[in-house]
């Protein structure tokens with residue numbers, strides 16, 4: 024079965040830069056022959072602030088929004104987190120969506136495409152720590168986009184070195200996504 028990679032669009036604001044970034048990554052990933060790619064817009068799942076009575080580790084969900092979200096994330100072998108940096112950390116809506124689930128993230132790979140005043144790097148450092156708790160394998164190569172230099176208003180204007188970095192990240196992500204299938208099946 025083809026390896027399934029989801030591009031997680033983590034910004035939910037109207038007028039978000041994240042949408043053009045996620046679409047760029049999605050189109051670029053689709054040129055790869057070795058994967059199936061899907062763009063997953065967290066905002067469309069309409070997740071309220073975490074309202075499940077049990078922590079996600081138990082895997083018992085009472086709300087339909089959680090069941091829908093769980094079913095979607097369960098489909099993937101690996102993820103590209105498209106993340107802005109908010110107040111030197113991760114965006115709250117995306118963290119809330121991540122917190123809804125646990126086993127669905129375990130033993131899967133994650134790569135990062137970030138943007139911000141200094142490329143969103145502080146958000147990615149925090150994501151890496153969160154991924155450790157979720158038993159996710161976060162790959163080293165990442166893409167960093169500068170608000171001032173790499174956007175025309177909210178439209179991303181990626182340069183050739185961003186494209187190279189994105190392919191390097193995808194190489195590692197696909198490799199680890201493939202390898203971790205065996206861990207999940209074992």
Ligand SMILES: Cc1cc2nc3c(=O)[nH]c(=O)nc-3n(C[C@H](O)[C@H](O)[C@H](O)COP(=O)(O)O)c2cc1C
Pocket residue numbers: 034035036038039040041042107108109110111112138139140141142143170
């Ligand atoms: C709540 C909030 C906090 C922000 N904090 C930071 C920050 O700490 N560092 C940074 O580089 N940019 C920060 N920004 C600016 C964002 O990089 C910029 O608004 C970006 O477009 C946000 O991504 P989005 O448009 O996809 O939501 C912040 C923006 C918001 C809305």
